[in-house]
Amino acid sequence: MWRAGSMSAELGVGCALRAVNERVQQAVARRPRDLPAIQPRLVAVSKTKPADMVIEAYGHGQRTFGENYVQELLEKASNPKILSLCPEIKWHFIGHLQKQNVNKLMAVPNLFMLETVDSVKLADKVNSSWQRKGSPERLKVMVQINTSGEES
Template sequence: MIRAMGDIPISLSATQVLSKIKQACDKRKEAFKNINVRLVAVSKTKPKSAIIEAYNCGLRYFGENYVNELSEKSHDPEVIEKCPDIKWHFIGRVQKKQINKLLATRNLSIWETVDSQVVADLANGSLERNFAGKKVSVMVQVNTSDEPNKAGIEPENVNNLVEHIISKCPHLELVGLMTIGSINHSLGEGLNPDFERLEKCKQEVCRKFDFDADKFELSMGMSSDFETAILMGSSNVRVGSTIFGQREYKK
């Protein structure tokens, strides 16, 4: 049995997170009551044994930040055998030369970090050339905190990118918006202005392009702030260290 936070096993950590998600859902305002919430267990840098244990606890969605790591895990024979219904989310940056490898991910569920027309076009072209008949669900990543070192399109340009994907990228299915909020806001109390900004982007997109607001997704919230994110309309929370423990990076 793998330990997550200190002496807490992954099974208990996952159960606690799922319980907090339910409690947050119960507290949401009426406008968000019909929005289902998905837990994505962020397994970057974690061994496949941890993924298999979390899967055996009932988790099905797993997130990875690095293309090579995602490719290795998704094609691992033991993961394929023991986690047949696993679904992968890509939540990191991708180099142009890695797009083909990313799109070849086994059981790729959602690519959450499409943030430019160039990336959308490259992905659409790759699917057309190399993956006949395949369509990939994507989210538009938005830089809601205006941090220059952070990926994501500016909020004022979201509609332009959405329109481009809808009209020019038939092999991409747009399912929502994603953000990584400022750490200062995530650790603060009360409403998170980054989440509020993304929810306003969603309202504009749904109004302009006639998306169903209950089904058009918002991916926001991580270990430190997923409960707040749910209260503010998130349908997809990305929780890593709270489930798996602190990450260990190679030196």
């Protein structure tokens, strides 16, 4: 996995994003031609980064951001500056979601995807909480499946 963290401090967010996107496009160009031409989505993980850095990345074209703590995601996504300056932002929750945090997570403005749901009970709770919210949008959810039969 390639990281642009140290690069972003030296070159700025815009240069780091361009470099990552160029590498993604190079990888796309190398894919076998018999595969569907689906454009990958870059999720910029913004954990521990200030709201101003999210806004700067958004200004350079980044629209999708990820957080792995519900409280930090709720604070950033509800930030008045982010809400007003980043109208097309999409948030991914990328951490382990505990059942007691589902309702908090469903209250996140511009929540786009939940990565991942690892149990039927959690999926049911997410579904009922999202329905209570009454959003016209569907929440995208990745489902984690234990294919090896290992105990977790």
